[in-house]
Amino acid sequence: MAQLTPPPTSEELIVSFPADHVLQLTFNRPKSLNAMTPRMSDDLKRVLDWFEDEPQLWVVIVTGAGRVFCAGADLKAWNTTQQKGDTGEQERLASDIHGFGSLSRRQSRKPVVAAVHGGAYGGGMEMLLNCDYVVADEGAEFALPEVKRGVVAVQGGILRLALISGHQLASEMLLLGKTISAVDARTRFGFINEVVPAPDVLPTALTIAKQITSNSPDAVQSTKEGLLLAQQLNHREAFLTHALSPVSRRVYKGGNIKEGLKAFSEKRSPTWKNPAKL
Structure with a gap:
């Protein structure tokens, strides 16, 4: 670091x-x-x-x-x-x-x-x-x-x-x-x-x-946002807002998801990168 x-x-x-x-x-x-x-x-x-x-x-x-x-x-x-x-x-x-x-x-x-x-x-x-x-x-x-x-x-x-x-x-x-x-x-x-x-x-x-x-920072921050939305909105609104949010887009478009899945298939620990700024 x-x-x-x-x-x-x-x-x-x-x-x-x-x-x-x-x-x-x-x-x-x-x-x-x-x-x-x-x-x-x-x-x-x-x-x-x-x-x-x-x-x-x-x-x-x-x-x-x-x-x-x-x-x-x-x-x-x-x-x-x-x-x-x-x-x-x-x-x-x-x-x-x-x-x-x-x-x-x-x-x-x-x-x-x-x-x-x-x-x-x-x-x-x-x-x-x-x-x-x-x-x-x-x-x-x-x-x-x-x-x-x-x-x-x-x-x-x-x-x-x-x-x-x-x-x-x-x-x-x-x-x-x-x-x-x-x-x-x-x-x-x-x-x-x-x-x-x-x-x-x-x-x-x-x-x-x-x-x-030790977990993907992209996934952790998206999960945390989902927890916050669950406190504020009903179930469907929370789901849709979270699914379409910039933090979710960063997860699915970023490199850490690729690294996590590749590391799993190669039976090794992943090497995470800092999340991109939103």
């Missing part, structure tokens, strides 16, 4: 490349439990927008430094704006197409893997609910406690949790502001893929990312 030059960021976000075709983003405010600031959110937007357009990068891992993945918004800063009489919150939400941390409503064609230490709360949980694969440590906890603070999990958490867990289980977390364990998050609520010992969280997430990059 050729040398990559990501956009500049502040010290609140660490950008690294732990494997070929894999980007890792680490929230880096451990003393504040990685509570989201405007600066960190801006950093995430710049890097994720770049990631979307970089053909060499096929998967992103998001994680947090220190004890907790992300404790949500910096409530002290939010309190200051509220006490000053700031009334523009609805307009800001409506204009922010990618949601909390530029991730909770992002519709990326590329897979997003979350590696969760300690837990995720509020906006932090809204971000992981929009990830494709979530690995958490055995002691992690999860909550959407917004109603306890007079606010709402409006950055995508309500819709995503209802879609994943169903109305009643989503209500259990959202209306009570209830905190749940990693085991419950996996077995009852269904938004965690794997629960592992704490030292294994990031290595497991990286293993998953490498398994994804």
Whole structure:
């Protein structure tokens, strides 16, 4: 993989490349439990927008430094704006197409893997609910406690949790502001893929990312788009939109499909190329 030059960021976000075709983003405010600031959110937007357009990068891992993945918004800063009489919150939400941390409503064609230490709360949980694969440590906890603070999990958490867990289980977390364990998050609520010992969280997430990059990036990104369409449209509309989409055309007109089928017939591992830009 050729040398990559990501956009500049502040010290609140660490950008690294732990494997070929894999980007890792680490929230880096451990003393504040990685509570989201405007600066960190801006950093995430710049890097994720770049990631979307970089053909060499096929998967992103998001994680947090220190004890907790992300404790949500910096409530002290939010309190200051509220006490000053700031009334523009609805307009800001409506204009922010990618949601909390530029991730909770992002519709990326590329897979997003979350590696969760300690837990995720509020906006932090809204971000992981929009990830494709979530690995958490055995002691992690999860909550959407917004109603306890007079606010709402409006950055995508309500819709995503209802879609994943169903109305009643989503209500259990959202209306009570209830905190749940990693085991419950996996077995009852269904938004965690794997629960592992704490030292294994990031290595497991990286293993998953490498398994994804062992597959055709064209096929993976087309499949991801199909998953997104399935959330938005009825069955027939989703099928037709996906079948006729540019990402499907890239699969069937590109070189990776030829390489995959040839490698199968020759009983060898395929050598994938970076997908063409759409």
